[in-house]
Amino acid sequence: MAKVKGAIVVDTEACKGCEVCIPVCPEDVIGMTSTVNRKGYHYAYMNNPEACTGCTNCAIVCPDRAISVYRVKVSA
Amino acid sequence: MSELKLMKGNEALAEAAIRAGVDAYFGYPITPQSEVIEYLMTERPEERTGMVVLQAESEIAAINMVYGAASTGKKVMTSSSSPGISLKLEGISYLAGAELPSVIVNVVRGGPGLGTIQPSQADYFQSVKGGGHGDYKLYVLAPSSVQEMADFVEDAFNIAFKYRAPVLILSDGLIGQMMEKVNLKDQQERLTDEEVIKQNGDWATTGKTKNRERNIITSLDLQSEKMEARVRRLMKKYEQMEQEDMRYEEFQTEDADYLFVAYGSSARIAQKAVQLARAKGIKAGLLRPITLFPYPKKVLFDLADQVKGILSVELNAGQMVEDVRLSVEHKVPVEHFGRTGGIIHTPEEVLEALEQKIIK
Amino acid sequence: MNALDIIKPENQVFCKSKLMTDTTLSYCPGCGHGTAHNLAMEVIDEMGISEDTIGVAPVGCSVLAYDFMNIDITQAAHGRAPAVATAIARTWPEKYVFTYQGDGDLAAIGTAETIHACNRGENIVIIFVNNGIYGMTGGQMAPTTLEGMRSSTSPYGREIKSMGSPLKMTELVANLPGVHYVTRQSVHTHKHARKAKKAIKKAFENTRLKKGLSFVEIVSNCNSGWKMTPLESNIWMEEHMFPYFPLGDIKVNGILK
Numbered sequence: 001m002a003k004v005k006g007a008i009v010v011d012t013e014a015c016k017g018c019e020v021c022i023p024v025c026p027e028d029v030i031g032m033t034s035t036v037n038r039k040g041y042h043y044a045y046m047n048n049p050e051a052c053t054g055c056t057n058c059a060i061v062c063p064d065r066a067i068s069v070y071r072v073k074v075s076a
Numbered sequence: 077m078s079e080l081k082l083m084k085g086n087e088a089l090a091e092a093a094i095r096a097g098v099d100a101y102f103g104y105p106i107t108p109q110s111e112v113i114e115y116l117m118t119e120r121p122e123e124r125t126g127m128v129v130l131q132a133e134s135e136i137a138a139i140n141m142v143y144g145a146a147s148t149g150k151k152v153m154t155s156s157s158s159p160g161i162s163l164k165l166e167g168i169s170y171l172a173g174a175e176l177p178s179v180i181v182n183v184v185r186g187g188p189g190l191g192t193i194q195p196s197q198a199d200y201f202q203s204v205k206g207g208g209h210g211d212y213k214l215y216v217l218a219p220s221s222v223q224e225m226a227d228f229v230e231d232a233f234n235i236a237f238k239y240r241a242p243v244l245i246l247s248d249g250l251i252g253q254m255m256e257k258v259n260l261k262d263q264q265e266r267l268t269d270e271e272v273i274k275q276n277g278d279w280a281t282t283g284k285t286k287n288r289e290r291n292i293i294t295s296l297d298l299q300s301e302k303m304e305a306r307v308r309r310l311m312k313k314y315e316q317m318e319q320e321d322m323r324y325e326e327f328q329t330e331d332a333d334y335l336f337v338a339y340g341s342s343a344r345i346a347q348k349a350v351q352l353a354r355a356k357g358i359k360a361g362l363l364r365p366i367t368l369f370p371y372p373k374k375v376l377f378d379l380a381d382q383v384k385g386i387l388s389v390e391l392n393a394g395q396m397v398e399d400v401r402l403s404v405e406h407k408v409p410v411e412h413f414g415r416t417g418g419i420i421h422t423p424e425e426v427l428e429a430l431e432q433k434i435i436k
Numbered sequence: 437m438n439a440l441d442i443i444k445p446e447n448q449v450f451c452k453s454k455l456m457t458d459t460t461l462s463y464c465p466g467c468g469h470g471t472a473h474n475l476a477m478e479v480i481d482e483m484g485i486s487e488d489t490i491g492v493a494p495v496g497c498s499v500l501a502y503d504f505m506n507i508d509i510t511q512a513a514h515g516r517a518p519a520v521a522t523a524i525a526r527t528w529p530e531k532y533v534f535t536y537q538g539d540g541d542l543a544a545i546g547t548a549e550t551i552h553a554c555n556r557g558e559n560i561v562i563i564f565v566n567n568g569i570y571g572m573t574g575g576q577m578a579p580t581t582l583e584g585m586r587s588s589t590s591p592y593g594r595e596i597k598s599m600g601s602p603l604k605m606t607e608l609v610a611n612l613p614g615v616h617y618v619t620r621q622s623v624h625t626h627k628h629a630r631k632a633k634k635a636i637k638k639a640f641e642n643t644r645l646k647k648g649l650s651f652v653e654i655v656s657n658c659n660s661g662w663k664m665t666p667l668e669s670n671i672w673m674e675e676h677m678f679p680y681f682p683l684g685d686i687k688v689n690g691i692l693k
Contacts, residue, residue: 005437013460019665059450128527141523283488283531286487293509
């Protein structure tokens with residue numbers, strides 16, 4: 001049975017560190033960096049990339065659309 | 077070709093608007109100009125030309141409807157009277173700031189406050205010196221006959237689209253209500269949507285097509301440098317208006333010793349006062365500004381070399397007289413005369429004022 | 437398979453709407469406006485109507501909506517957007533016209549314009565972002581501020597006796613015959629955002645079918661005005677705003693639910 005694997009790309013300069021993406025991720029993929037971007041915001045990143053399924057929940061809720069989502073089908 | 081009719085000023089304005097191919101009229105009832113929207117509603121111009129006519133919920137809503145249609149490049153107008161124009165002033169400032177071609181008609185009644193329903197000319201300051209907030213001016217046309225009420229609609233729109241600016245037709249209750257002969261022009265077709273886009277597509281919000289950037293209509297510029305550039309752009313327009321589109325009329329000024337300056341209904345009365353004066357051996361003349369902005373400053377300045385005194389005749393407590401004084405630069409005495417409260421001064425009163433205040 | 441294998445253009449399943457410009461949004465971190473803007477632009481793009489859509493921006497935090505939405509937009513005076521939209525819709529009957537307004541714009545100064553555009557049943561979409569506060573001007577009380585809620589002009593909490601109750605504009609306009617579709621949504625979770633997008637799409641479909649006015653309220657957070665973090669504000673919104681402003685369809689196809 002085919003599985004999906006996903007990945008997100010965060011536009012680190014667009015992210016304002018609001019963290020609204022974190023609770024909507026069903027797989028606990030997202031964390032916030034300890035570094036800051038040029039505006040001084042901590043930004044989102046894949047802390048747990050293996051678990052990402054590309055469900056797009058994080059992206060659809062991101063007010064700044066800082067997240068792009070990628071997904072592939074992989075054979076089981 | 078044209079059509080000759082006997083009409084009320086307000087009705088002539090409305091009929092002229094239909095014939096000028098106006099796309100939309102938004103208004104609200106207020107005496108003494110309700111006939112404009114009543115006439116339009118009765119005529120059903122939607123069936124004649126497709127013109128939209130809507131009675132808005134307030135003068136504020138009406139001017140914002142004008143702003144909306146004007147932002148898409150359509151030919152749109154509204155009318156009201158003094159207190160209603162006060163309500164519209166925010167919208168008028170926005171129209172000026174956003175550079176939107178549009179026409180506003182004020183059929184002036186007595187003020188301040190709710191005032192009276194009879195005529196006055198007490199909105200000169202409001203019309204010419206701003207009224208709304210910020211650095212802007214309105215091109216102001218002052219009709220003094222039912223014929224001009226009709227003719228100035230097309231003139232106003234020509235100026236509005238030439239400069240991308242709001243234009244005010246400053247009438248009064250006397251001109252709005254009186255009946256005179258008027259020659260109405262033939263029906264001019266309304267522009268099609270494609271023609272509107274062709275004419276105004278570089279700035280109007282008609283829907284962003286692939287071949288262009290998006291158009292934004294706004295009067296907001298949070299960056300000061302941009303705001304200053306905007307204001308400078310507006311001021312250049314007004315300078316150009318002064319150079320190219322100032323209008324006035326003179327009556328028996330060639331050999332005048334004394335001058336009346338008057339517009340609108342006061343001009344009709346002052347014209348009679350000139351005739352009465354001449355009959356008494358007083359060489360009086362009349363300068364009638366047709367545009368109140370731009371004002372015939374230079375014409376007055378030059379006339380001041382010739383005459384011994386000037387009387388500004390206005391149905392108010394003294395408003396245009398300040399511009400007369402400014403134009404004349406102390407060369408000759410300038411006084412004001414005018415009845416207020418909705419009372420119309422008579423030609424005899426006007427002549428008496430000239431005799432008592434100027435000739436002495 | 438690692439992330440680099442997955443992140444390829446052909447595998448992309450979600451990105452910012454191409455109808456949003458590249459300009460960084462000026463909204464505070466976590467503000468619902470950003471999500472609402474994006475959903476509206478996604479709908480307009482997917483329906484293929486961007487060339488025939490004209491937006492009317494308000495005064496408020498989203499006054500700069502025209503910097504972010506890549507469509508023709510007219511910025512209206514405070515509260516007047518429904519009047520502006522009325523004129524555009526009437527002089528261009530084939531266009532899609534929408535207003536995008538906050539609670540001060542729509543429910544305070546613009547109350548008359550809102551009610552009368554709704555009463556006339558103008559063929560427009562009104563998107564009403566309700567966060568119970570005046571954000572742009574620094575967090576003052578709004579007509580929709582809840583009882584007891586603090587703001588800079590209700591520093592001890594909104595008092596019904598002197599300040600009136602929070603106004604439910606959405607329920608008010610639903611009673612007007614000219615209004616075809618009234619719904620209240622939010623955008624703070626993926627589930628809510630997806631539902632909100634469907635609602636916005638329904639609204640623009642109604643315009644296409646010339647059904648009358650569609651009114652989409654989006655209850656949103658204002659973490660700056662409410663003085664919370666974005667996540668705290670979304671929880672607070674669920675616990676306090678939703679009970680008073682319940683989500684869901686209020687009027688569909690002209691019939692009250």
